[in-house]
Amino acid sequence: MAQPELINLNSLEGRLLFAVPKKGRLLQAALNLLEGADIQFKRENRLDIALVKNLPIALVFLPAADIPTFVGEGRVDLGITGYDQVQEHDAGVRALARARRMSNDWSPKPDQKPQGCETVIDLGFGACRLQVQVPAKGEYKEGKDLIGKNIGTSFVHLAQEYFARLELEQEGITDTALIATRKLRTKIIELSGSVEAACALGVADGIVDLVESGETMKAAGLKAIDTVVETSAILIKSKAPSNPEMVNLIAARINGVITAQKYVLCQYNVPRASLAEATKWTPGKRAPTVTSLEEEGWVAVSAMVEKKRIATVMDELTKVGATDILVLDIHNTRSS
Ligand SMILES: Nc1ncnc2c1ncn2[C@@H]1O[C@H](COP(=O)(O)OP(=O)(O)OP(=O)(O)O)[C@@H](O)[C@H]1O
Ligand SMILES: O=P(O)(O)OC[C@H]1O[C@H](OP(=O)(O)OP(=O)(O)O)[C@H](O)[C@@H]1O
Numbered sequence: 001m002a003q004p005e006l007i008n009l010n011s012l013e014g015r016l017l018f019a020v021p022k023k024g025r026l027l028q029a030a031l032n033l034l035e036g037a038d039i040q041f042k043r044e045n046r047l048d049i050a051l052v053k054n055l056p057i058a059l060v061f062l063p064a065a066d067i068p069t070f071v072g073e074g075r076v077d078l079g080i081t082g083y084d085q086v087q088e089h090d091a092g093v094r095a096l097a098r099a100r101r102m103s104n105d106w107s108p109k110p111d112q113k114p115q116g117c118e119t120v121i122d123l124g125f126g127a128c129r130l131q132v133q134v135p136a137k138g139e140y141k142e143g144k145d146l147i148g149k150n151i152g153t154s155f156v157h158l159a160q161e162y163f164a165r166l167e168l169e170q171e172g173i174t175d176t177a178l179i180a181t182r183k184l185r186t187k188i189i190e191l192s193g194s195v196e197a198a199c200a201l202g203v204a205d206g207i208v209d210l211v212e213s214g215e216t217m218k219a220a221g222l223k224a225i226d227t228v229v230e231t232s233a234i235l236i237k238s239k240a241p242s243n244p245e246m247v248n249l250i251a252a253r254i255n256g257v258i259t260a261q262k263y264v265l266c267q268y269n270v271p272r273a274s275l276a277e278a279t280k281w282t283p284g285k286r287a288p289t290v291t292s293l294e295e296e297g298w299v300a301v302s303a304m305v306e307k308k309r310i311a312t313v314m315d316e317l318t319k320v321g322a323t324d325i326l327v328l329d330i331h332n333t334r335s336s
Pocket of ligand 1 (some may be wrong): 023024025026063064065081082083084085126127128192193210211212213231232233
């Protein structure tokens with residue numbers, strides 16, 4: 001039986017490291033993006049590193065929550081994760097800086113690489129909201145009603161900052177710099193999953209958790225009273241990537257795939273006299289392509305249109321006299 005090829009660390013030499021969620025909600029959409037960007041790899045069973053066959057890249061499969069740390073510290077060059085995870089990581093970095101300042105242990109190394117990650121593209125999937133939730137039939141109406149109570153969450157740092165801000169507001173303190181040094185009256189309880197069960201089980205008075213369809217929240221007898229972060233999946237890069245050209249190439253490819261998913265190509269024929277009216281509905285990304293038809297007084301138009309607008313656009317084009325309207329899927333796209 002053929003043995004799987006083991007990856008030794010030397011084979012990562014010279015390769016751009018690209019972190020991908022190893023499981024969960026973002027995994028499949030991230031894999032689809034890689035396929036669309038022609039990033040070819042074979043992931044061996046149980047191995048969290050895969051060498052890309054056609055580019056000098058290695059994929060590293062990591063928990064979505066850890067990806068901002070690896071990218072932020074420059075251990076990995078690029079990553080796909082949720083904006084919520086980046087925000088939680090950044091809030092954690094602020095909390096650590098505050099703790100170190102308070103204990104006078106603040107000694108940045110002079111040769112340290114720039115830390116932190118930058119958002120390259122909003123990937124347009126994995127949209128949900130990090131919300132403050134309370135029992136639907138309970139007495140809590142707004143975030144500030146939970147001050148001094150027990151809050152269950154996996155997003156401890158964002159929850160800490162959220163309640164620090166509310167506590168300061170309640171005390172009439174406007175200096176937001178104090179959010180970072182606040183000793184909270186509200187108790188934040190870290191939970192790693194099934195957070196929605198915390199209220200019913202008496203562990204928490206309220207929770208801070210993700211809501212997508214709202215089904216989990218409803219089933220747990222909870223309602224949302226505030227939003228901490230609106231999130232979707234993003235492509236992030238380190239502030240000091242090992243190969244900036246390769247980062248740009250991957251970003252351009254992924255951007256092309258995302259744009260292709262968002263747009264369709266709309267083609268139609270229209271009398272030249274109605275062209276101005278018709279192209280108001282199909283201005284294209286830069287400008288529509290207009291070509292003359294063999295038939296006198298007619299032109300053919302081709303333009304990219306956002307998928308979500310296409311039905312309305314077709315209705316309006318018909319009204320202004322366009323005919324032979326075709327809508328085509330776009331497989332990939334690239335613009336500078
Ligand atoms: N309905 C949803 N619930 C949770 N996360 C979602 C949802 N929709 C999109 N996401 C995104 O997916 C990211 C990863 O969440 P997910 O729960 O799938 O991760 P995970 O690695 O399986 O973590 P865990 O083991 O804690 O469940 C979230 O941070 C968020 O950005
Ligand atoms: O609004 P909805 O569409 O119902 O989605 C939200 C739920 O999905 C996530 O949990 P997940 O299923 O990832 O499991 P977990 O509770 O173990 O994190 C999140 O923590 C919510 O519980």
